[in-house]
Amino acid sequence: MPDTTAVPDATAVPDTTAAPDTTAAPDxxxxxxxxxxxxxxxxxxxxxxxxxxxxxxxxxxxxxxxxxxxxxxxxxxxxxxxxxxxxxxxxxxxxxxxxxxxxxxxxxxxAGRAVVAFAATDAGAAGSDLTALTTRVELDGDEVRLDGGKQWIVNATTADHALVLARHRPGDHFTSFTLLLVPAGRDGVGRAAAPTRFFAGSGLGELTFDGVRLDRSHVIGRPGQGLAEFARRMASERLASALWASALCRRVLSDLHERLTARTMRDRPLWEIGSVRQRFARALLEQRRLDALCESACRQGRPSPAQAMLLKAAGGETVRLVLDEAAQLHGADGFAVGGLQELRAEAAMFGIAGGTTETMLDGVADHAPELLERAS
Structure with a gap:
């Protein structure tokens, strides 16, 4: 059980360390x-x-x-x-x-002149089960027709185009799926904001496709290459998740360190309390481990699928552990508007979006011999 005996009541001083200033509407x-x-x-x-x-x-x-x-x-x-x-x-x-x-x-x-959404998560299937998606594309000569829906899509409400993963034939074989580049303003494309108060500025929402007709130039690669193309670029997505997780944790801990050294309890800086220092140090240890993993991945280049899953799982776990400790050390201030508890809730996405931590850990276990060999 975490030691909370020396954690201060933080009601007296406003929390100014949890997140960057976002008073202006994000764009x-x-x-x-x-x-x-x-x-x-x-x-x-x-x-x-x-x-x-x-x-x-x-x-x-x-x-x-x-x-x-x-x-x-x-x-x-x-x-x-x-x-x-x-x-x-x-x-x-x-x-x-x-x-x-x-x-x-x-x-x-x-050039920054077009916003592109990546629409993989399907409205008709569990988010992590892409092979069960129900969005479908019919290929008919030089024309294609798209029907279905996507949900929890970043940039859905602001995109000029969407990269859409759809099935062109029944079954869950990886060759049953095709990628399309869909103009957001095309007839039959609908979009709406997601029902959430989180992730302001992300354009998070849903996309619907009702008989959307496109010419064949909007097909990415050949039909049946969609899932393979998606998987080929998954390494960059998972590396990005880990890199961002490390940067976020470093920022939170840096701000928290300033807070703990500036505040006092009975004229004694909180930073001098042993239990506070130890909790902080445990969080810092996790951030530095993730940072070292990221540095190694950047120097190596494209990670293998196993290494990419390791990065993604490490990012999700580190964010959870670091923000749990930081939130506890922020005390009641963390519940203020814009406080650390809000960031903590949003940052839970690191363990969900792009593949849950549990899914990643299953994959890591499957590739244990490879990862152990690389580590030796």
Missing amino acids: ATALWRKLGDEGALRDLYEGPRTDPGLGLDPFALRDLLASLDAGHGLGTTLGVCVQAASALPILLGRRGRDGGTVARVAERAV
Whole structure:
């Protein structure tokens, strides 16, 4: 059981350390445009350290996510992260082969002039079971027709286009699925905000497709390659999740350290209380472990599927452990509007979105011999 005997009552001093200032309405679309104007997006994908397997520069991604986390709310950063680590690597990886529509949208996105949602989570299936999705595409010569729905999609309400994973034939074989690039303004496309008060600025919502007709240029790759293409780029998404988790935990702990050294109990700094220091140190230990894992992954390049699952699980677990300790040390202040408890609730997504921690740990266990061999 956690030691709470020396944890102070934090009701007296407002909590100013939990999250960046988000008093202004967040606008991920404007932020995406700004990153394009500054060349940050082009540097991410076309810089000298770009890893071909990841489709981006992992060190540039690390620095970008740390900067975004320091200056923006979690929802706004999420809106950028999903595009940068998931949608764009797929589009950019296909632009030379698919050309036309794909190449044009990819170029506009890198310039910050187009927002692209990645629509995988299906309204008709459990989020983690992509092979059970019910969104379907009919391929008929040069025309395709899309029907179905996606939910809990980042950038759904703000996107100009959506990368949509759909099935083109029955069954759960990986060749039964196709990726489409769907203009958000096309007839038959509907969208609505998600029923949540969390993730402001992320454009989180649902997309519906009712007889949406497109020409064949909107198909990414060949029919049946959708799930394989998605899996090929999953490593960059999971690396991004771990990098962002590490940056968020570092920020929270840095702010918490300042708080504990500044506040006193009976004229004694809280930082001098042994139980407080030990709880903080345990959280710092977890953050440094994650940071070391991320550094190794960035230097290595594209991680194997097993290593990517390890990164994703480590990020989710570290965020949970660090924010649990930080929330306890913040006391009652953590429940203030904009306080650490709100961040803690939102940050639970690190253990859910993109594959739950439990799913990742199952995968890690499946690949135990490989991971142990690499560690030796």
